[in-house]
Amino acid sequence: MLYLDHAATTPIRPEVVEAMAPYLGDRFGNPSGIHATARRAKNSIEEARERIAASIGAANPLEIVFTGGGTEADNLAVIGAAMAGPGGVVTTAVEHPAVLESARFLSRIGYEVTILPVDGEGRVAPDAVANAVGDGTAVVSVMTANNETGVIQSVAEVARLVRSSNDRTLIHTDAVQAFGSLPVDVSRDGTDLVSVSGHKIGGPQGVGFLHVRSGIQLEPVIYGGGQELGRRSGTHNVAAIVGLAVAVESTVAGRSNYRERVGAARDRFEHDLRSNVNVEVTTDDADRLVSHAHLRFPGIPAETLLVRLDFAGVAAAAGAACHSGAIQESHVLAAMGVGNTAASESVRFSFGRDDDAETGAKAARIVTGVVEDLS
């Protein structure tokens, strides 16, 4: 099986499994307790927090809030900032549903929400973001890179311009897809809130974190025993948090190598396909993640292609597969102005850390065979 769906989830890293194993065995313990078993669990969490903070340039480990994944981190950032503001939200039409649906919830309960359009490559204009920010804007949310196309937004530029519009507005970025390949340094990037998810970077599913710059108050979205300084209640998933820290460190240590290998895989794949079949790269001109190949095969429905590819041993995705399982119309492609026919013929291949130019060539051979059969 050639697994080319790393944007949906990644295989867990062996060192992550190894680090987690004791916590699924005799290193149990609820970190909120007082006795030695509890304290040991608490120490493991605080060590994970320190290691993650150091990996992203955070000034203080307490700026890391552990969550149950990227979706929850996005909800906490957007809903938490708007409600604590209190104030409105400015975001873009291509965000992950974790952000868009949070914004829509806020709109339903009376908050002012602006969803900005994007250009044909899926990019929002940074000055349009700044222009949309008013006195009452609590938070701006612009993703670092898109999960479907891999297109990278100018978040640092957005942050700079928004600050000069309203320096009380918080800047959130969903870095869930980008974290595997792009450097994230919160002391340099100008962001206030950053979402990261474990399972996109070789960590476990169901765990992530939100970086919250010191001094920022968020209204929680989960209430209970007041864990995570009251910002996220609920007993910690100690094993997952320990695994997350290892995944973050391995990701950061391997990033430049990752970009080289994975970029070679993706580029070889696109190059070979272009030489052999009728294919269009959806966002050819945009700066995009090295992992993503978003391709259209004119005349071939994505669903048919995906089923045939699956038989041929290639796992790929169409539309926004990471949140439903069923193929549904992509709000990202619609926002980019991609027509219905083109959208229904588009497939996402996403490479991962074990891939290289050879994988790209092999994948292109299999995809070429299937496409020729269907043409």
Ligand SMILES: Cc1ncc(COP(=O)(O)O)c(C=O)c1O
């Ligand atoms: C950009 C982006 N944001 C958020 C999420 C949600 O993260 P999680 O699956 O950890 O809830 C995903 C993927 O599912 C994503 O690609």
